[in-house]
Amino acid sequence: MLIREIQTLVSKEIRLELKQKYVINGIMLYLISTIFVTFLAFENAITPETWNSLFWIILLFVAVNGISKSFIQESPARHIYYYTVASPQAIVLSKILYNLFLMALLSGLSFLFFILMMGDPVANLPLFLLALLLGSMGLSSVLTMVAAIASRASQNFSLMAILSFPIILPFLGTLMKISQGAITLSGWEGTASFIVILLTINLSVILLAVILFPYLWKD
Amino acid sequence: MIKGLWWKITTCLLLLYAVIGGFLIDVPESIIGETMRNLFFHVGMWFGMLAMLVTGFIYSLRYLRNFDEKKDVVAVEAVNVGLLFGFLGVITGMTWANFTWGAPWVKDPKLNGAAVGLFIYLAYMILRGSIPDIHKRAKVGAVYNIFAFVLWIVFVMILPRLSGESIHPGRDNSPVLPMHLDPPMRIVFYPAMAGWVLLGFWIMEIRVRMKKLRNHLEDDAPINDKT
Numbered sequence: 001m002l003i004r005e006i007q008t009l010v011s012k013e014i015r016l017e018l019k020q021k022y023v024i025n026g027i028m029l030y031l032i033s034t035i036f037v038t039f040l041a042f043e044n045a046i047t048p049e050t051w052n053s054l055f056w057i058i059l060l061f062v063a064v065n066g067i068s069k070s071f072i073q074e075s076p077a078r079h080i081y082y083y084t085v086a087s088p089q090a091i092v093l094s095k096i097l098y099n100l101f102l103m104a105l106l107s108g109l110s111f112l113f114f115i116l117m118m119g120d121p122v123a124n125l126p127l128f129l130l131a132l133l134l135g136s137m138g139l140s141s142v143l144t145m146v147a148a149i150a151s152r153a154s155q156n157f158s159l160m161a162i163l164s165f166p167i168i169l170p171f172l173g174t175l176m177k178i179s180q181g182a183i184t185l186s187g188w189e190g191t192a193s194f195i196v197i198l199l200t201i202n203l204s205v206i207l208l209a210v211i212l213f214p215y216l217w218k219d
Numbered sequence: 220m221i222k223g224l225w226w227k228i229t230t231c232l233l234l235l236y237a238v239i240g241g242f243l244i245d246v247p248e249s250i251i252g253e254t255m256r257n258l259f260f261h262v263g264m265w266f267g268m269l270a271m272l273v274t275g276f277i278y279s280l281r282y283l284r285n286f287d288e289k290k291d292v293v294a295v296e297a298v299n300v301g302l303l304f305g306f307l308g309v310i311t312g313m314t315w316a317n318f319t320w321g322a323p324w325v326k327d328p329k330l331n332g333a334a335v336g337l338f339i340y341l342a343y344m345i346l347r348g349s350i351p352d353i354h355k356r357a358k359v360g361a362v363y364n365i366f367a368f369v370l371w372i373v374f375v376m377i378l379p380r381l382s383g384e385s386i387h388p389g390r391d392n393s394p395v396l397p398m399h400l401d402p403p404m405r406i407v408f409y410p411a412m413a414g415w416v417l418l419g420f421w422i423m424e425i426r427v428r429m430k431k432l433r434n435h436l437e438d439d440a441p442i443n444d445k446t
Binding site: 145149152159163166167169170171200201204205208212216 | 283331335338339341342345346349350355358359361362363365366367369370371373374
């Protein structure tokens with residue numbers, strides 16, 4: 001029942017996105033032009049450490065931009081309609097899942113453009129791709145929940161940033177450690193504990209979202 | 220809320236003891252010298268903040284259970300006092316750090332955890348300020364408070380242990396951990412910590428009462444002194 005609802009809602013999100021292509025195109029252009037500006041801002045070659053930090057910071061800004069629209073794109077009347085036909089758990093899980101797809105796409109694109117413009121320092125590609133996937137999961141789950149909170153208040157965008165930056169930090173810090181590992185070492189040693197932490201944070205965020213979202217939903 | 224006068228008198232006595240004892244007892248010889256006495260104040264700020272934020276978290280949970288406005292008032296005021304303790308903790312920490320490490324702020328998981336905590340709860344206050352409707356404000360605030368608290372605890376409790384590069388004392392066998400404290404320091408340390416935590420509850424209680432009176436003056440609702 002819940003799975004069916006989520007399936008329907010995710011396909012609705014995808015169809016909505018494809019119908020208004022300018023939104024996703026806008027985010028992609030934002031991503032690419034930010035990377036280009038960064039490329040121009042650094043005169044000389046970038047060290048692998050700087051590469052890593054820049055990569056995640058740019059991705060964070062893109063994620064905040066891309067996900068902040070999750071709950072304000074559609075009209076409040078439409079939300080009331082969803083409220084009558086779907087369970088709040090299905091709504092929040094479908095948003096998280098959809099944003100996970102979006103973030104996986106954007107982080108992949110970002111990785112490609114970073115390689116194109118600033119070289120490829122990654123030594124352990126599978127580990128880096130795993131970091132991208134875990135990062136997409138974390139960014140989508142935390143930011144979807146924050147977007148839901150921020151959508152209930154006015155002056156949405158700046159609020160989205162100040163609410164999400166401090167709580168995404170533990171996640172981002174761990175993520176940077178893993179990807180730094182993928183850049184400097186070709187092996188997997190020392191990364192297992194960080195992967196476990198990321199998975200734990202991810203699961204607890206999703207659990208909290210499922211528990212807390214119904215309170216945000218009802219007016 | 221805790222009834223009676225006894226715990227307020229206890230708070231006064233404990234803190235008097237902490238201040239007098241903290242400045243007069245002999246501290247053991249170490250490289251940080253007399254600044255060791257900051258332990259009674261700086262660590263107390265941290266415990267006070269933690270107690271307040273846990274109280275805020277619990278009251279936010281209780282608010283979501285029956286949407287009782289009074290629970291929300293307690294949650295906000297607990298966070299307010301927590302922020303006060305947080306800022307004092309950062310200030311006492313910075314003066315101490317300036318002496319022992321040579322700089323008021325260094326890159327360290329524990330310090331970052333404290334800073335992130337302040338950012339989270341300042342953002343909480345801004346979130347609340349940006350929602351005019353009181354019921355919606357209380358509900359959204361409670362959800363954010365619960366969400367942020369859990370993630371913050373994960374950040375503060377787990378990450379420094381894993382990255383294992385903290386120069387801030389509080390783990391392993393550093394000399395200022397309570398278990399390794401000199402016995403004469405311990406007899407001041409524990410009462411001081413209890414005193415600061417109780418002071419936090421006291422300030423919070425006064426703030427809750429002020430808020431109730433203000434609400435009463437604003438909309439003539441009956442005052443109900445039971446929380």
